[in-house]
Amino acid sequence: MFPKNTWYVACMPEELATGPLGRRICGEAIVFYRDASGTVQAVEDFCPHRGAPLSLGFVHDGQLVCGYHGLVMGADGKPAAMPGQRVQGFPCNKAYPVIERYGFVWLWPGDPAQADPAALHHLAWAESPDWAYGGGMYHIQCDYRLMIDNLMDLTHETYVHASSIGQKEIDEAPVRTRMEGEQVVTSRFMDNIMAPPFWRAALRGNGLADDVPVDRWQICRFSPPSHVLIEVGVAHAGHGGYEAAPEHKASSIVVDFITPETETSHWYFWGMARNFRPDDAELTASIRQGQGKIFAEDMEMLERQQRNLLEHPQRDLLKLNIDAGGVQSRRIIERLLASEGQAAAGAGA
Structure with a gap:
C-alpha cells in the first residue's frame, strides 16, 4: 500500500x-x-x-x-x-x-x-531568498490516497471552500490532465472573473486592486510517492494571466507533502510558498492562518469520507473526467508497489 x-x-x-x-x-x-x-x-x-x-x-x-x-x-x-x-x-x-x-x-x-x-526532487523555492514559506502539519484519519485525489481535483473548492477560495467558475472551466514522465499534471485556467475572498486578500497583500476582473489558474503536479505541488494565482485581466509580469499578479505554490502513517491515516505537511513581498512576515502569518483554515475544511470532509468507505467496502466509486488526475496518480503508486514487490520476490528467489 x-x-x-x-x-x-x-x-x-x-x-x-x-x-x-x-x-x-x-x-x-x-x-x-x-x-x-x-x-x-x-x-x-x-x-x-x-x-x-x-x-x-x-x-x-x-x-x-x-x-x-x-x-x-x-x-x-x-x-x-x-x-x-x-x-x-x-x-x-x-x-x-x-x-x-x-x-x-x-x-x-x-x-x-x-x-x-x-532522488529527492529539487525545490528551488525553498533555497531562494526571493520566496517566503509558511505552513504547518495536520494528522488526518484517512487513506493518504484520498488526500492525493482531493488535491489533484480542485472542483471541490466550489463547495468545501465556498467562503475562501471557491467560486462557480471552477466548475465551469475545463480541466486538463497530462503526464510528464512520472508526474501527473492537471490544470484549470479561468479568465476575466472576480477573485474569491482569499485571492482578494492576496492581491491587497501585493499592493494590487482587489475589485477588478482577474485571470486565475490552478496547475496541480503530483510527484511520487505522494507529493502534490500546486501553482496557483490571479493576475489582473488582460495582462497575460499565468504569464503576467510580477507587478500585475499574486501567485504562489501550494505545498502538499503527504506521508502515510497507516492504511487509514497520514501526516499532512501543508504550506504556501510565494514570490511576492517575501520579507513581509506579517503577510506570511496572515496567509498561513487563512490557508490553515482552508485545509481544516478538507480534513473534516476526508475523515468522514474514509468512515463512509470503511462502512461500505463493497460499493464501487465513480471515475469521472474530473477524477483523471487522481486516477493517474494512483496508477503510478500501483506501479511503484508492483516494482518493489517484484524486486523483493527476486531477492528471495
Missing part, C-alpha cells in the same frame, strides 16, 4: 527541539532525534530490552536513552550501553536513512542500501 523505497517528509525540524520524536510512517514506528553533531538520526521506536518506546526516553550527550531502564541505542541501531549490562549480544534495531533539507526532515523507510539523496 505504501511505496517504501522513496523519500517522505517525516517531520519539521522544530519538532525535534525538545527531545526525541516518535512517529509511525508507512506502518513502521520510528523515533527521531539529534545526535551530538546536531544531525537527525532515526531508528525503530522499540527498546530491545523490554519493548518500551524509545521515543519516551531522552537524549543525553547526543545519545538516545531508553526512559524505562536506561539502554543507550546507537544511531546504527545497535545497543551501545546499559547500566550494569553487557549489550554486545543484544538484538539490533533497524536504522533509517534521513536527510534534513528544504526546511523538512525526510525519511527513506525502505531498503537503506537504495537510499539516494539525489
Whole structure:
C-alpha cells in the first residue's frame, strides 16, 4: 500500500527541539532525534530490552536513552550501553536513512542500501531568498490516497471552500490532465472573473486592486510517492494571466507533502510558498492562518469520507473526467508497489 523505497517528509525540524520524536510512517514506528553533531538520526521506536518506546526516553550527550531502564541505542541501531549490562549480544534495531533539507526532515523507510539523496526532487523555492514559506502539519484519519485525489481535483473548492477560495467558475472551466514522465499534471485556467475572498486578500497583500476582473489558474503536479505541488494565482485581466509580469499578479505554490502513517491515516505537511513581498512576515502569518483554515475544511470532509468507505467496502466509486488526475496518480503508486514487490520476490528467489 505504501511505496517504501522513496523519500517522505517525516517531520519539521522544530519538532525535534525538545527531545526525541516518535512517529509511525508507512506502518513502521520510528523515533527521531539529534545526535551530538546536531544531525537527525532515526531508528525503530522499540527498546530491545523490554519493548518500551524509545521515543519516551531522552537524549543525553547526543545519545538516545531508553526512559524505562536506561539502554543507550546507537544511531546504527545497535545497543551501545546499559547500566550494569553487557549489550554486545543484544538484538539490533533497524536504522533509517534521513536527510534534513528544504526546511523538512525526510525519511527513506525502505531498503537503506537504495537510499539516494539525489532522488529527492529539487525545490528551488525553498533555497531562494526571493520566496517566503509558511505552513504547518495536520494528522488526518484517512487513506493518504484520498488526500492525493482531493488535491489533484480542485472542483471541490466550489463547495468545501465556498467562503475562501471557491467560486462557480471552477466548475465551469475545463480541466486538463497530462503526464510528464512520472508526474501527473492537471490544470484549470479561468479568465476575466472576480477573485474569491482569499485571492482578494492576496492581491491587497501585493499592493494590487482587489475589485477588478482577474485571470486565475490552478496547475496541480503530483510527484511520487505522494507529493502534490500546486501553482496557483490571479493576475489582473488582460495582462497575460499565468504569464503576467510580477507587478500585475499574486501567485504562489501550494505545498502538499503527504506521508502515510497507516492504511487509514497520514501526516499532512501543508504550506504556501510565494514570490511576492517575501520579507513581509506579517503577510506570511496572515496567509498561513487563512490557508490553515482552508485545509481544516478538507480534513473534516476526508475523515468522514474514509468512515463512509470503511462502512461500505463493497460499493464501487465513480471515475469521472474530473477524477483523471487522481486516477493517474494512483496508477503510478500501483506501479511503484508492483516494482518493489517484484524486486523483493527476486531477492528471495
